[in-house]
Amino acid sequence: MNLGLLHRAAREALGLTMLCGLGIFLFQLLFALLTPVLAQDFSDQFLKTRMSRFFLSAMLGAEIDSAGPSLFAAIAWTHPVQLTLIFWHAIASATRVPAAEVERGTIDLLLGWPVSRWQVFAAELAVFALSSALIVLVALGGSRLGLWLSGASDGPGLSSACAIALNLYALCLALGGLAWLCSAGAERRGRAIATPVVLVLVSMLINFLAPVWEPAKSLSFLSVLHYYQPFASFARGAWPFGEVAVLLAFAVVTSALAALWFQRRDLRAG
Numbered sequence: 381m382n383l384g385l386l387h388r389a390a391r392e393a394l395g396l397t398m399l400c401g402l403g404i405f406l407f408q409l410l411f412a413l414l415t416p417v418l419a420q421d422f423s424d425q426f427l428k429t430r431m432s433r434f435f436l437s438a439m440l441g442a443e444i445d446s447a448g449p450s451l452f453a454a455i456a457w458t459h460p461v462q463l464t465l466i467f468w469h470a471i472a473s474a475t476r477v478p479a480a481e482v483e484r485g486t487i488d489l490l491l492g493w494p495v496s497r498w499q500v501f502a503a504e505l506a507v508f509a510l511s512s513a514l515i516v517l518v519a520l521g522g523s524r525l526g527l528w529l530s531g532a533s534d535g536p537g538l539s540s541a542c543a544i545a546l547n548l549y550a551l552c553l554a555l556g557g558l559a560w561l562c563s564a565g566a567e568r569r570g571r572a573i574a575t576p577v578v579l580v581l582v583s584m585l586i587n588f589l590a591p592v593w594e595p596a597k598s599l600s601f602l603s604v605l606h607y608y609q610p611f612a613s614f615a616r617g618a619w620p621f622g623e624v625a626v627l628l629a630f631a632v633v634t635s636a637l638a639a640l641w642f643q644r645r646d647l648r649a650g
Contacts, residue, residue: 382495385503393473397511400469404462404515405522411456412526453536454611456523457544469515470552471576473508474559477501478647479572487647501639505560512552520545536614543619544610550627551608555580557634558604564641580604604630 456462477500481487490500520541559576566572583603589596590606600606607623 381506382499382503384493385495385499386507389503389507392476393507393511396469396472397514400465401515401518403465404519407459407461407465408456408519408522409526409529411459412523413530415452415456415527416530451611453523453541453544454614457519457548457610458608462519466515466548466552467555467577467580470508470512470555471559471573471580473511474556475563475566475569475572477504477563478642479563479566480569482567482647483569491647497643498639501642505635508556509553512556513549516545516549516552519548540614540617543613547608547610547613547620547624547627550624550631551604553631554604554607554627554634557631557638560638561634561641564638565645 477490478487481490491497523541524538555576558579559572562575563569563572583605586596586599586603587605590600590603591597604627607620607626609620609623613620
């Protein structure tokens with residue numbers, strides 16, 4: 381591993397990682413602090429209305445039949461605010477090389493170093509994996525700190541929270557692999573970003589409709605969010621090893637294809 385490339389990749393990733401990490405930390409902290417207040421006004425009566433069950437089931441990607449600590453914890457981990465920051469970090473990080481370098485005309489300078497393309501890709505991938513891990517740990521820390529400060533005693537245990545954090549990390553890597561594959565063949569960063577954004581939106585739509593619409597349910601296995609369902613994991617109290625394995629396999633395959641494409645394609649400044 382080339383230390384110069386690692387330092388360069390880390391320097392460029394620092395600002396985005398800090399911004400996304402801070403946003404996710406504050407969101408998890410505030411949501412955990414407000415959970416006891418929200419729980420007082422939220423009861424099983426709320427779930428008796430069809431509209432309420434529809435929106436909660438669509439957000440969480442699972443059927444909701446009762447209110448409880450698992451429900452509030454799952455809402456925090458699947459809230460659009462957190463997922464948007466996660467998607468933004470993954471897609472923006474993975475499209476920096478080579479798409480952004482080609483677009484701004486610096487790819488020749490980067491590849492002019494006495495390093496191979498494999499080393500460039502490996503350094504970028506390592507920094508992305510580490511920055512994603514940092515963001516997930518920050519989210520976990522914000523959640524646990526908020527629960528501790530609020531004095532909530534019926535929240536999910538540390539083991540359950542770590543299980544969801546692992547699932548979220550696998551989701552980050554899967555999205556990053558997809559974005560890297562798009563970036564490896566793109567001449568413009570906008571085009572590299574557009575494809576994963578569209579696929580993520582389609583996944584969110586499928587995940588939204590699957591609990592209430594049978595045709596969408598039959599296609600749910602195609603959605604990347606189908607393999608990230610905190611409510612189901614909290615409810616059954618088990619680690620989602622199957623879902624994590626699927627996401628990691630997707631990340632490995634897409635990253636490997638992106639590396640091969642990056643290695644073989646003709647790259648010139650645009």
